[in-house]
Structures are given as C-alpha cells and as structure tokens.
Amino acid sequence: MLVVHHLGVSQSERIVWLCEELGIPYELKNYARDAVTRMGPPDYKALHPLGTAPIITDGAVTLAETGAIMEYILAKYGDDGLMVKPDAPGYADYLFWYHFANGSVMPAEMSAMISNRLLKDQPVGKALMARSDRAFAMTEARLGEVPYLAGQDFTAADIVSVFALTTMRAFTGRTLDDFPNIRAYLARIGARPAYQRAMKKGDPDMAPMLA
Amino acid sequence: MLVVHHLGVSQSERIVWLCEELGIPYELKNYARDAVTRMGPPDYKALHPLGTAPIITDGAVTLAETGAIMEYILAKYGDDGLMVKPDAPGYADYLFWYHFANGSVMPAEMSAMISNRLLKDQPVGKALMARSDRAFAMTEARLGEVPYLAGQDFTAADIVSVFALTTMRAFTGRTLDDFPNIRAYLARIGARPAYQRAMKKGDPDMAPMLA
Numbered sequence: 001m002l003v004v005h006h007l008g009v010s011q012s013e014r015i016v017w018l019c020e021e022l023g024i025p026y027e028l029k030n031y032a033r034d035a036v037t038r039m040g041p042p043d044y045k046a047l048h049p050l051g052t053a054p055i056i057t058d059g060a061v062t063l064a065e066t067g068a069i070m071e072y073i074l075a076k077y078g079d080d081g082l083m084v085k086p087d088a089p090g091y092a093d094y095l096f097w098y099h100f101a102n103g104s105v106m107p108a109e110m111s112a113m114i115s116n117r118l119l120k121d122q123p124v125g126k127a128l129m130a131r132s133d134r135a136f137a138m139t140e141a142r143l144g145e146v147p148y149l150a151g152q153d154f155t156a157a158d159i160v161s162v163f164a165l166t167t168m169r170a171f172t173g174r175t176l177d178d179f180p181n182i183r184a185y186l187a188r189i190g191a192r193p194a195y196q197r198a199m200k201k202g203d204p205d206m207a208p209m210l211a
Numbered sequence: 212m213l214v215v216h217h218l219g220v221s222q223s224e225r226i227v228w229l230c231e232e233l234g235i236p237y238e239l240k241n242y243a244r245d246a247v248t249r250m251g252p253p254d255y256k257a258l259h260p261l262g263t264a265p266i267i268t269d270g271a272v273t274l275a276e277t278g279a280i281m282e283y284i285l286a287k288y289g290d291d292g293l294m295v296k297p298d299a300p301g302y303a304d305y306l307f308w309y310h311f312a313n314g315s316v317m318p319a320e321m322s323a324m325i326s327n328r329l330l331k332d333q334p335v336g337k338a339l340m341a342r343s344d345r346a347f348a349m350t351e352a353r354l355g356e357v358p359y360l361a362g363q364d365f366t367a368a369d370i371v372s373v374f375a376l377t378t379m380r381a382f383t384g385r386t387l388d389d390f391p392n393i394r395a396y397l398a399r400i401g402a403r404p405a406y407q408r409a410m411k412k413g414d415p416d417m418a419p420m421l422a
Contacts, residue, residue: 049349050315061303067278067310068303075297086286092272092279099278099313104261107318111325118335124325138260 002026002073005047005055006202007040008033009170011106011163012054015069017198018159024077028201067102070156082156090151097142097149097157105139105164108132112172132172136179139165143181147188154192162189166209176211186210213237213284216258216266217413218251219244220381222317222374223265226280228409229370235288239412278313281367293367301362308353308360308368316350316375319343323383343383347390350376354392358399365403373400377420387422397421 004019004026006012010033019026031044045051050064058076063069074083084094108131119125139161142149149157165182169175176183189195190210199208215230215237217223221244230237242255256262261275269287274280285294295305319342330336350372353360360368376393380386387394400406401421410419 049352050311050345052315063303063307065307065310065314067314068306071306071310072303075302091286092274092283095279095282096274096276099276099282100261102310103276103278103313103317104263106314107321110318110322114335114339124329128325134261141260 001058002077003029003057005029005031005044005053005057007031007044007053008203009167009206010040010053011066013167013198013202014066014159014163015054015056015073016202017162017195018070018073018082018156020194020198020201021082021159021192022073022077022080023194024073030202066160067099070160074156079156081153082159084150084155094150094155094157098155098160100135101157101160101164104131105135105161106168108135109164109168109172112174113168116171116173132174135164136174136182140179140181143185147185158189162186162195167206169209183211212269213288214240214268216240216242216255216264216268218242218255218264219414220378220417221251221264222277224378224409224413225277225370225374226265226267226284227413228373228406229281229284229293229367231405231409231412232293232370232403233284233288233291234405235284241413277371278310281371285367290367292364293370295361295366305361305366305368309366309371311346311349312368312371312375315342316346316372317379319346320375320379320383323385324379327382327384343385346375347385347393351390351392354396358396369400373397373406378414378417380420394422 004015006016006028008030016028031041033040040053047055048062048064052064054066054069055062055064056069063072084091111128112132115125115128119128146152148154149161165186187210190208215226217227217239219241227239242252244251251262251264258266259273259275263275265277265280266273266275267280274283295301322339323343326336326339330339357363359365360372376397398421401419
C-alpha cells in the first residue's frame with residue numbers, strides 16, 4: 001500500500017495532490033511541524049536519511065525527493081495522461097517546466113526565504129532575490145502564452161510547480177500583484193476538485209494562497 | 212543536429228559527458244566566462260530566457276535545465292542502458308539519486324558557495340553549510356555500499372551527480388579528506404574514457420578535481 005507521509009505546510013502537498021489527481025488508493029499520514037521551531041518532528045525525520053518532505057513508503061520502498069517520488073508514482077500507478085511522452089510535440093516544454101520547478105525555482109525560493117528572513121536589507125539579500133524574480137517573470141510570461149505550463153493541457157509539470165507559487169510565498173513574502181497571468185492560472189488550479197481535496201486532507205487549517 | 216552550448220567550468224560539463232558516454236554525434240560550442248565577473252557571456256545568456264548553463268539546441272528545440280536536457284537526450288537519442296527502467300529492481304534508487312542531485316545537492320552546494328564567499332564566519336553561513344554536509348555524508352555512506360549511485364552499474368544518476376563532487380568544490384572550498392568512498396568513486400569515474408574526453412573537449416585548461 002502506498003503511504004504518503006505528509007509534513008504539514010510543506011512541499012509534500014504536491015504528492016497528496018498527485019495521488020488525488022490520479023485517483024489511486026493511498027494512505028495519508030499527516031505530521032505536524034514543531035510549534036516553535038517549525039521543523040519536522042523526529043518521527044518524520046526518522047523515515048529517511050534526507051529527512052525532508054516529501055517521503056513515501058510503498059512496500060519495501062522508502063523514497064524521498066519530490067521529482068523522484070512523482071516519477072515513481074506516475075510510472076508504477078499509471079500517469080493518466082499527466083506525463084507528455086517523448087514522441088508528443090510538447091515533450092521538450094514539458095521536460096523544461098517539470099525540471100525547472102525543482103532544479104531552479106525551488107532553490108531560488110529557498111534563497112528568497114533566507115533573504116526575506118535574515119538578509120532583507122543587505123546587498124547579498126537583494127542578490128539572492130534576483131533568481132526568484134527571474135523565475136516568477138518567466139512563469140508569468142509562459143502563462144500569458146498557454147493555459148498550463150506544458151502547453152494546452154494540465155500535466156505533472158503543473159503539480160510540481162504550484163507549491164512555489166502558493167504555499168511557499170508565506171515564507172518569501174512575495175505578493176502576486178504584478179503577476180496577473182499567474183493569478184488567473186492559480187484560479188484555474190484552485191477550481192480543480194483534486195487540488196481542493198488534497199489541500200483539505202493534507203492541510204485542513206491552511207487556506208491555499210491562490211491570490 | 213544536436214548542439215551542446217557549454218559554458219566553461221560549469222554544470223554543462225555533464226551534458227558533454229553524457230554525449231560522450233552515449234557516443235552520439237553532437238556539435239560542441241564552448242563559451243568562456245567573463246574574466247573579471249566570471250559570468251556567462253552575453254551570447255550565452257541570449258540563448259534561453261533562463262540564461263544558465265547548460266543549454267542545448269536541437270533543430271527547433273532550445274532547452275535549458277540539466278535534468279530536462281539529460282532526459283531529452285536519453286529519450287531522443289537512446290539511453291544505452293544508462294537509465295534504470297520502472298520494472299528493474301533498482302528503479303527507486305536510480306530515481307532518488309538522479310533527482311537528489313539537482314533537487315537537493317546542487318541547491319545545497321549553491322548555499323555552500325554563498326556561505327564560503329560571503330558569510331563564512333557568520334552563524335547563517337554555518338547553517339547554510341549543514342545541507343551540504345548532509346548531502347556529502349549521504350553520498351559517502353551510499354558509496355560504501357555500492358560502486359555507483361544507483362547500485363552495481365554506472366547510470367545517468369552518476370553523470371548528473373559528479374559535478375557537485377568535483378568542479379563545484381572549487382567554489383565551496385570543501386575537501387574530500389573525510390570522504391574515502393567518494394575519493395575511490397571519483398577514481399573510477401576519472402578512469403572512464405568518455406569522462407576524460409568530455410573534460411578535455413569542454414574544459415581543456417581545467418584539471419578535474421577528482422581528489
């Protein structure tokens with residue numbers, strides 16, 4: 001049985017959402033952050049040497065790292081059209097946006113979080129924000145051309161990317177005032193029943209930051 | 212024709228190496244960093260909105276982001292056994308180490324570089340090093356169990372991971388004194404003719420940091 005170990009208010013919301021989009025059977029185990037340190041609890045960290053969210057278990061397999069977990073679930077449980085295949089016309093776009101999310105955007109947002117919390121008015125803090133600014137500008141431009149990141153259709157590239165545009169902004173302090181295309185996109189995302197179910201099951205006390 | 216746009220002393224050495232391992236025809240275009248700022252030159256940045264290395268062009272396709280480029284080349288030109296397939300026993304391990312490289316290790320090394328250059332003796336700088344320390348400890352432990360990151364065989368997970376263990380260390384200041392398994396692994400990597408060819412073609416003036 002696939003078990004999704006979800007740390008509250010974390011990147012692992014993406015795995016819950018993926019399972020809801022696919023409509024596959026899974027067990028959801030919720031873990032709360034420490035009220036003071038906001039770190040994951042010891043029983044979460046004990047699941048895998050990496051200790052970061054997300055983590056899944058599936059029989060003998062224990063797996064961490066969002067990109068790996070998503071590919072594992074899509075390959076093992078069927079992708080239901082959420083992956084663009086190598087012979088489809090939008091393959092390169094799909095690959096770019098799928099890998100951009102964790103390869104560039106999330107590191108940029110982690111730097112933005114450090115800047116926002118610790119280095120806000122220092123030159124190094126402003127330099128750290130530049131990569132995040134570029135990531136949001138690229139995403140805004142893309143969503144002015146097509147309704148979803150890979151093109152005309154909703155795909156796994158959207159599932160891996162939305163966290164940085166929503167929940168993560170609580171940590172970076174960014175608003176969407178200057179990003180109308182991202183706001184319209186998030187309205188489409190927020191209307192998806194699978195997204196609504198995932199947020200309700202994983203983080204019932206959190207209002208999704210869709211605007 | 213596949214064109215690999217290689218920025219000197221950068222992450223794009225991995226794409227040159229992949230092409231050499233696969234033995235596929237490709238054109239290599241080398242770009243030098245600015246001697247003072249160490250940034251990529253304007254004609255490199257103009258290739259793609261992201262502007263970071265690596266970038267490839269292939270007919271009408273222009274693609275950035277290491278994870279995307281590697282998957283594109285492996286899918287379009289044949290993987291020659293470098294990918295572990297979903298029905299193979301080591302699939303989850305392969306996925307973890309493939310995605311760990313860009314999802315966790317490279318962001319940790321970027322933070323380590325910031326720490327090393329700008330925040331060396333400050334508490335925030337030391338905190339930034341913790342993720343890099345954990346990444347190196349996990350890699351050292353893994354290479355004490357198996358010869359290659361995915362298991363018994365050399366795979367694309369190794370190609371995506373070696374940069375952080377070698378060239379990137381010039382920027383973070385880390386030595387391999389405490390990592391004998393990583394040193395032995397890098398000796399195996401350095402003995403590969405395809406790795407040697409790639410480093411010679413891409414960065415002829417750089418001695419690979421294999422120790």
